[in-house]
Amino acid sequence: MLNQKKTIQEGDRVVIYSGKDNMSMLTLEAGGQYNSKYGSYKHKNIIGKEYGSKVTSDNSNGFVHVVGMTPELWSITLDHRTQILFNLDISTIIFNLEIKNGSKVVESGTGSGSLSSSIARTVAPKGHLFTFEFHEERVKAARKDFKENGLDKYITVTHRDACGKEGFRRDDIEGMVGSIDAVFLDLPSPWDAVDNAVAVMHHGSMLCSFSPCIEQVQKTCIKLSESKFQEIKTVEVLIRTFDTRLQEYEELDLANPYKTNDYSQNTKKNFEIGGIKGYKNDSLLSKPFTEARGHTGYLSFARYLPSA
Numbered sequence: 018m019l020n021q022k023k024t025i026q027e028g029d030r031v032v033i034y035s036g037k038d039n040m041s042m043l044t045l046e047a048g049g050q051y052n053s054k055y056g057s058y059k060h061k062n063i064i065g066k067e068y069g070s071k072v073t074s075d076n077s078n079g080f081v082h083v084v085g086m087t088p089e090l091w092s093i094t095l096d097h098r099t100q101i102l103f104n105l106d107i108s109t110i111i112f113n114l115e116i117k118n119g120s121k122v123v124e125s126g127t128g129s130g131s132l133s134s135s136i137a138r139t140v141a142p143k144g145h146l147f148t149f150e151f152h153e154e155r156v157k158a159a160r161k162d163f164k165e166n167g168l169d170k171y172i173t174v175t176h177r178d179a180c181g182k183e184g185f186r187r188d189d190i191e192g193m194v195g196s197i198d199a200v201f202l203d204l205p206s207p208w209d210a211v212d213n214a215v216a217v218m219h220h221g222s223m224l225c226s227f228s229p230c231i232e233q234v235q236k237t238c239i240k241l242s243e244s245k246f247q248e249i250k251t252v253e254v255l256i257r258t259f260d261t262r263l264q265e266y267e268e269l270d271l272a273n274p275y276k277t278n279d280y281s282q283n284t285k286k287n288f289e290i291g292g293i294k295g296y297k298n299d300s301l302l303s304k305p306f307t308e309a310r311g312h313t314g315y316l317s318f319a320r321y322l323p324s325a
Protein backbone atom coordinates (compact mmCIF):
# COMPACT_ATOMS: atom_id res chain seq x y z
CA MET A 18 0.00 0.00 0.00
CA LEU A 19 2.87 2.39 0.75
CA ASN A 20 5.32 1.52 -2.02
CA GLN A 21 3.32 1.74 -5.22
CA LYS A 22 4.97 -0.47 -7.84
CA LYS A 23 4.92 0.18 -11.59
CA THR A 24 4.15 -3.39 -12.60
CA ILE A 25 1.45 -5.70 -11.23
CA GLN A 26 2.93 -8.85 -9.68
CA GLU A 27 1.62 -12.17 -8.45
CA GLY A 28 0.52 -11.87 -4.79
CA ASP A 29 -0.33 -8.15 -5.11
CA ARG A 30 -3.57 -6.97 -3.60
CA VAL A 31 -5.13 -4.77 -6.27
CA VAL A 32 -8.35 -2.86 -6.82
CA ILE A 33 -10.51 -3.77 -9.81
CA TYR A 34 -12.10 -0.50 -10.88
CA SER A 35 -15.26 -0.78 -12.98
CA GLY A 36 -16.62 2.67 -12.05
CA LYS A 37 -16.75 5.10 -9.11
CA ASP A 38 -19.37 3.00 -7.34
CA ASN A 39 -18.12 -0.35 -8.53
CA MET A 40 -14.76 -1.40 -7.12
CA SER A 41 -13.54 -4.60 -5.59
CA MET A 42 -10.35 -5.87 -4.03
CA LEU A 43 -8.44 -8.87 -5.34
CA THR A 44 -5.26 -10.73 -4.41
CA LEU A 45 -3.63 -12.03 -7.59
CA GLU A 46 -2.71 -15.73 -7.89
CA ALA A 47 -1.23 -17.25 -11.06
CA GLY A 48 -4.11 -19.78 -11.36
CA GLY A 49 -6.91 -17.43 -10.27
CA GLN A 50 -9.82 -15.94 -12.18
CA TYR A 51 -11.93 -12.85 -11.49
CA ASN A 52 -15.56 -12.95 -12.61
CA SER A 53 -18.01 -10.04 -12.72
CA LYS A 54 -20.83 -8.73 -14.88
CA TYR A 55 -18.07 -7.11 -16.95
CA GLY A 56 -16.69 -10.54 -17.87
CA SER A 57 -14.07 -13.03 -16.71
CA TYR A 58 -10.42 -12.18 -16.25
CA LYS A 59 -7.64 -14.70 -15.66
CA HIS A 60 -5.23 -13.31 -13.09
CA LYS A 61 -2.30 -14.36 -15.29
CA ASN A 62 -3.55 -11.88 -17.94
CA ILE A 63 -3.42 -9.09 -15.35
CA ILE A 64 -0.04 -9.99 -13.83
CA GLY A 65 2.79 -8.20 -15.66
CA LYS A 66 0.66 -5.23 -16.78
CA GLU A 67 1.32 -1.71 -15.50
CA TYR A 68 -0.77 -0.40 -12.60
CA GLY A 69 -3.63 1.69 -13.98
CA SER A 70 -3.94 -0.49 -17.11
CA LYS A 71 -7.23 -1.15 -18.83
CA VAL A 72 -7.64 -4.91 -19.07
CA THR A 73 -10.13 -6.47 -21.49
CA SER A 74 -12.19 -9.48 -20.54
CA ASP A 75 -11.21 -13.00 -21.67
CA ASN A 76 -14.78 -13.83 -22.74
CA SER A 77 -16.64 -10.59 -23.58
CA ASN A 78 -16.22 -6.97 -24.71
CA GLY A 79 -16.06 -5.90 -21.07
CA PHE A 80 -13.07 -4.22 -19.50
CA VAL A 81 -11.85 -3.06 -16.09
CA HIS A 82 -8.99 -0.92 -14.82
CA VAL A 83 -6.54 -2.42 -12.35
CA VAL A 84 -5.19 0.08 -9.82
CA GLY A 85 -2.98 -0.10 -6.75
CA MET A 86 -4.42 -0.34 -3.23
CA THR A 87 -4.45 2.84 -1.13
CA PRO A 88 -5.91 3.46 2.36
CA GLU A 89 -8.77 5.37 0.69
CA LEU A 90 -9.62 2.48 -1.65
CA TRP A 91 -9.16 0.01 1.21
CA SER A 92 -11.93 1.75 3.17
CA ILE A 93 -14.22 1.38 0.15
CA THR A 94 -13.37 -2.23 -0.79
CA LEU A 95 -12.60 -4.03 2.51
CA ASP A 96 -14.73 -6.86 3.89
CA HIS A 97 -16.80 -5.32 6.68
CA ARG A 98 -16.28 -7.25 9.90
CA THR A 99 -17.73 -4.30 11.83
CA GLN A 100 -19.11 -0.84 11.24
CA ILE A 101 -16.24 1.15 9.78
CA LEU A 102 -15.09 4.74 9.52
CA PHE A 103 -15.15 6.34 6.07
CA ASN A 104 -12.80 8.81 4.43
CA LEU A 105 -14.59 12.02 5.47
CA ASP A 106 -14.43 11.20 9.19
CA ILE A 107 -10.96 9.66 8.78
CA SER A 108 -9.46 12.82 7.27
CA THR A 109 -11.02 14.97 10.03
CA ILE A 110 -9.64 12.61 12.69
CA ILE A 111 -6.09 12.57 11.30
CA PHE A 112 -5.98 16.35 10.84
CA ASN A 113 -7.40 17.23 14.28
CA LEU A 114 -5.29 14.63 16.10
CA GLU A 115 -2.26 16.33 14.47
CA ILE A 116 -0.94 12.95 13.30
CA LYS A 117 2.13 13.07 11.05
CA ASN A 118 5.15 11.05 10.00
CA GLY A 119 6.82 9.93 13.23
CA SER A 120 3.71 10.12 15.44
CA LYS A 121 2.99 7.32 17.88
CA VAL A 122 -0.73 6.57 17.97
CA VAL A 123 -3.00 4.30 20.03
CA GLU A 124 -6.33 3.13 18.58
CA SER A 125 -9.16 0.94 19.93
CA GLY A 126 -11.06 -0.99 18.65
CA THR A 127 -9.33 -2.07 15.50
CA GLY A 128 -12.59 -3.32 13.96
CA SER A 129 -12.10 -3.85 10.21
CA GLY A 130 -8.92 -1.75 10.08
CA SER A 131 -10.37 1.02 7.96
CA LEU A 132 -9.02 3.88 10.08
CA SER A 133 -5.85 1.93 11.03
CA SER A 134 -4.63 1.83 7.42
CA SER A 135 -4.90 5.61 6.97
CA ILE A 136 -3.19 6.25 10.30
CA ALA A 137 -0.37 3.83 9.38
CA ARG A 138 0.21 5.58 6.05
CA THR A 139 0.37 8.95 7.85
CA VAL A 140 2.81 7.90 10.63
CA ALA A 141 5.11 5.85 8.34
CA PRO A 142 8.02 5.46 8.06
CA LYS A 143 9.15 6.88 11.41
CA GLY A 144 6.05 6.46 13.58
CA HIS A 145 3.87 3.59 14.76
CA LEU A 146 0.24 2.64 15.39
CA PHE A 147 -0.64 0.49 18.41
CA THR A 148 -4.14 -0.83 17.89
CA PHE A 149 -6.16 -2.76 20.52
CA GLU A 150 -9.09 -5.08 19.87
CA PHE A 151 -10.81 -7.53 22.26
CA HIS A 152 -12.46 -9.74 19.61
CA GLU A 153 -9.91 -12.49 18.84
CA GLU A 154 -11.05 -13.31 15.30
CA ARG A 155 -10.92 -9.61 14.36
CA VAL A 156 -7.38 -9.41 15.78
CA LYS A 157 -6.26 -12.31 13.56
CA ALA A 158 -8.03 -10.95 10.48
CA ALA A 159 -6.57 -7.45 11.02
CA ARG A 160 -3.02 -8.81 11.37
CA LYS A 161 -3.46 -10.76 8.12
CA ASP A 162 -4.85 -7.73 6.27
CA PHE A 163 -2.13 -5.38 7.49
CA LYS A 164 0.53 -7.87 6.37
CA GLU A 165 -1.03 -8.34 2.94
CA ASN A 166 -1.30 -4.56 2.57
CA GLY A 167 2.36 -4.11 3.53
CA LEU A 168 1.53 -2.14 6.68
CA ASP A 169 2.53 -4.68 9.37
CA LYS A 170 5.86 -2.87 9.99
CA TYR A 171 3.93 0.18 11.16
CA ILE A 172 1.06 -1.44 13.10
CA THR A 173 1.08 -3.59 16.25
CA VAL A 174 -2.26 -5.29 16.91
CA THR A 175 -2.84 -6.27 20.55
CA HIS A 176 -5.64 -8.58 21.66
CA ARG A 177 -6.93 -6.78 24.74
CA ASP A 178 -9.85 -5.08 26.47
CA ALA A 179 -9.21 -1.34 26.13
CA CYS A 180 -11.21 -0.71 29.32
CA GLY A 181 -9.47 -3.42 31.36
CA LYS A 182 -6.69 -3.17 33.95
CA GLU A 183 -3.80 -3.52 31.49
CA GLY A 184 -5.28 -0.88 29.19
CA PHE A 185 -2.89 0.33 26.49
CA ARG A 186 0.38 -0.29 28.36
CA ARG A 187 2.81 -2.49 26.47
CA ASP A 188 5.66 -2.74 28.97
CA ASP A 189 7.50 -5.05 26.53
CA ILE A 190 7.76 -2.16 24.03
CA GLU A 191 10.49 0.14 25.22
CA GLY A 192 9.53 3.76 25.69
CA MET A 193 5.90 3.35 24.71
CA VAL A 194 4.35 4.53 27.99
CA GLY A 195 4.26 8.33 28.10
CA SER A 196 5.23 8.66 24.42
CA ILE A 197 1.84 8.40 22.70
CA ASP A 198 1.02 11.54 20.69
CA ALA A 199 -2.58 10.68 19.86
CA VAL A 200 -5.29 8.27 21.04
CA PHE A 201 -8.38 7.35 19.04
CA LEU A 202 -11.35 5.53 20.62
CA ASP A 203 -14.19 3.85 18.68
CA LEU A 204 -15.76 1.93 21.57
CA PRO A 205 -19.25 1.51 23.06
CA SER A 206 -18.17 3.09 26.38
CA PRO A 207 -15.16 5.30 25.57
CA TRP A 208 -15.26 7.04 28.99
CA ASP A 209 -14.15 3.72 30.53
CA ALA A 210 -10.94 3.83 28.45
CA VAL A 211 -9.95 7.44 29.20
CA ASP A 212 -7.82 6.62 32.30
CA ASN A 213 -5.99 3.95 30.28
CA ALA A 214 -5.39 6.50 27.51
CA VAL A 215 -3.98 9.05 29.96
CA ALA A 216 -1.57 6.40 31.28
CA VAL A 217 0.29 6.28 27.93
CA MET A 218 -0.09 9.92 26.79
CA HIS A 219 2.19 12.91 27.38
CA HIS A 220 1.52 16.60 28.05
CA GLY A 221 -0.10 18.05 24.90
CA SER A 222 -1.17 14.72 23.32
CA MET A 223 -4.53 14.65 21.55
CA LEU A 224 -7.48 12.28 22.04
CA CYS A 225 -10.48 11.68 19.81
CA SER A 226 -13.55 9.60 20.52
CA PHE A 227 -16.10 8.56 17.88
CA SER A 228 -19.66 7.86 19.07
CA PRO A 229 -22.91 7.60 17.11
CA CYS A 230 -25.11 8.85 20.00
CA ILE A 231 -25.04 12.23 21.72
CA GLU A 232 -25.57 10.60 25.16
CA GLN A 233 -22.23 8.77 24.68
CA VAL A 234 -20.63 12.09 23.70
CA GLN A 235 -21.92 13.76 26.88
CA LYS A 236 -20.50 11.03 29.15
CA THR A 237 -17.16 11.05 27.33
CA CYS A 238 -16.78 14.83 27.43
CA ILE A 239 -17.56 14.95 31.17
CA LYS A 240 -14.94 12.27 31.78
CA LEU A 241 -12.42 14.16 29.63
CA SER A 242 -12.92 17.40 31.52
CA GLU A 243 -12.54 15.55 34.87
CA SER A 244 -9.30 14.01 33.56
CA LYS A 245 -7.41 17.27 32.86
CA PHE A 246 -8.21 17.51 29.16
CA GLN A 247 -8.63 20.97 27.61
CA GLU A 248 -9.86 22.32 24.25
CA ILE A 249 -12.75 19.81 24.29
CA LYS A 250 -14.86 20.09 21.15
CA THR A 251 -17.32 17.82 19.36
CA VAL A 252 -17.96 17.94 15.62
CA GLU A 253 -20.21 16.13 13.20
CA VAL A 254 -18.85 16.09 9.66
CA LEU A 255 -21.48 16.28 6.94
CA ILE A 256 -20.59 16.77 3.31
CA ARG A 257 -22.59 19.04 1.01
CA THR A 258 -21.73 18.46 -2.63
CA PHE A 259 -22.55 20.92 -5.39
CA ASP A 260 -23.70 20.34 -8.93
CA THR A 261 -21.78 22.91 -11.00
CA ARG A 262 -22.18 22.87 -14.78
CA LEU A 263 -23.33 24.84 -17.80
CA GLN A 264 -27.05 24.39 -18.36
CA GLU A 265 -29.07 25.53 -21.34
CA TYR A 266 -32.14 27.57 -20.46
CA GLU A 267 -34.77 29.43 -22.42
CA GLU A 268 -35.05 33.16 -21.89
CA LEU A 269 -38.21 34.99 -22.91
CA ASP A 270 -37.80 38.58 -24.06
CA LEU A 271 -40.62 39.91 -21.87
CA ALA A 272 -39.63 43.55 -22.33
CA ASN A 273 -40.33 43.30 -26.07
CA PRO A 274 -42.52 40.27 -26.38
CA TYR A 275 -43.81 40.75 -29.93
CA LYS A 276 -40.90 42.68 -31.43
CA THR A 277 -38.56 41.02 -33.82
CA ASN A 278 -35.21 41.43 -32.10
CA ASP A 279 -31.85 40.91 -33.60
CA TYR A 280 -30.45 37.95 -31.80
CA SER A 281 -27.69 37.51 -34.35
CA GLN A 282 -25.05 38.13 -31.66
CA ASN A 283 -26.51 35.24 -29.79
CA THR A 284 -24.82 31.99 -30.53
CA LYS A 285 -27.91 30.13 -29.34
CA LYS A 286 -31.10 29.43 -31.23
CA ASN A 287 -34.02 31.91 -31.23
CA PHE A 288 -37.45 30.53 -30.59
CA GLU A 289 -41.05 31.64 -30.23
CA ILE A 290 -43.81 30.41 -27.90
CA GLY A 291 -47.34 31.71 -28.55
CA GLY A 292 -45.94 34.69 -30.42
CA ILE A 293 -43.50 35.65 -27.64
CA LYS A 294 -39.92 35.66 -28.83
CA GLY A 295 -37.04 34.29 -26.87
CA TYR A 296 -33.65 32.67 -27.17
CA LYS A 297 -31.80 29.78 -25.66
CA ASN A 298 -28.83 30.63 -23.51
CA ASP A 299 -26.28 28.96 -21.32
CA SER A 300 -26.08 29.63 -17.64
CA LEU A 301 -23.53 28.44 -15.13
CA LEU A 302 -25.53 26.45 -12.62
CA SER A 303 -24.31 25.80 -9.06
CA LYS A 304 -26.73 24.15 -6.68
CA PRO A 305 -26.33 21.70 -3.82
CA PHE A 306 -27.31 18.12 -4.58
CA THR A 307 -30.49 17.27 -2.72
CA GLU A 308 -29.02 13.98 -1.49
CA ALA A 309 -26.42 14.26 1.28
CA ARG A 310 -24.64 11.52 3.21
CA GLY A 311 -26.30 11.31 6.62
CA HIS A 312 -25.11 11.09 10.18
CA THR A 313 -22.28 8.67 10.93
CA GLY A 314 -21.28 9.82 14.39
CA TYR A 315 -19.84 12.59 16.52
CA LEU A 316 -16.11 13.17 16.87
CA SER A 317 -15.02 14.57 20.23
CA PHE A 318 -11.49 15.98 20.36
CA ALA A 319 -9.49 17.07 23.41
CA ARG A 320 -5.91 17.91 24.37
CA TYR A 321 -4.32 16.38 27.47
CA LEU A 322 -2.88 19.31 29.44
CA PRO A 323 -2.50 18.16 33.05
CA SER A 324 -0.66 21.28 34.19
CA ALA A 325 -3.02 23.84 32.62
Ligand SMILES: C[S@@+](CC[C@H](N)C(=O)[O-])C[C@H]1O[C@@H](n2cnc3c(N)ncnc32)[C@H](O)[C@@H]1O
Binds near residue numbers: 129149152179181203
Ligand atom coordinates in the same frame (compact mmCIF):
# COMPACT_ATOMS: atom_id res chain seq x y z
C1 LIG B 1 -17.01 0.00 15.24
S1 LIG B 1 -15.70 -1.08 15.39
C2 LIG B 1 -14.29 -0.10 14.98
C3 LIG B 1 -14.16 0.16 13.52
C4 LIG B 1 -12.86 0.81 13.13
N1 LIG B 1 -12.77 2.16 13.67
C5 LIG B 1 -12.71 0.84 11.62
O1 LIG B 1 -12.67 1.95 11.04
O2 LIG B 1 -12.64 -0.22 10.99
C6 LIG B 1 -15.53 -1.23 17.14
C7 LIG B 1 -14.58 -2.33 17.53
O3 LIG B 1 -14.27 -2.16 18.90
C8 LIG B 1 -14.14 -3.44 19.47
N2 LIG B 1 -14.32 -3.25 20.93
C9 LIG B 1 -15.47 -2.96 21.60
N3 LIG B 1 -15.21 -2.82 22.92
C10 LIG B 1 -13.88 -3.03 23.09
C11 LIG B 1 -13.01 -3.01 24.21
N4 LIG B 1 -13.48 -2.75 25.43
N5 LIG B 1 -11.70 -3.25 24.01
C12 LIG B 1 -11.22 -3.49 22.76
N6 LIG B 1 -11.98 -3.53 21.65
C13 LIG B 1 -13.30 -3.30 21.81
C14 LIG B 1 -15.22 -4.27 18.80
O4 LIG B 1 -14.93 -5.65 18.88
C15 LIG B 1 -15.16 -3.72 17.37
O5 LIG B 1 -14.31 -4.50 16.58
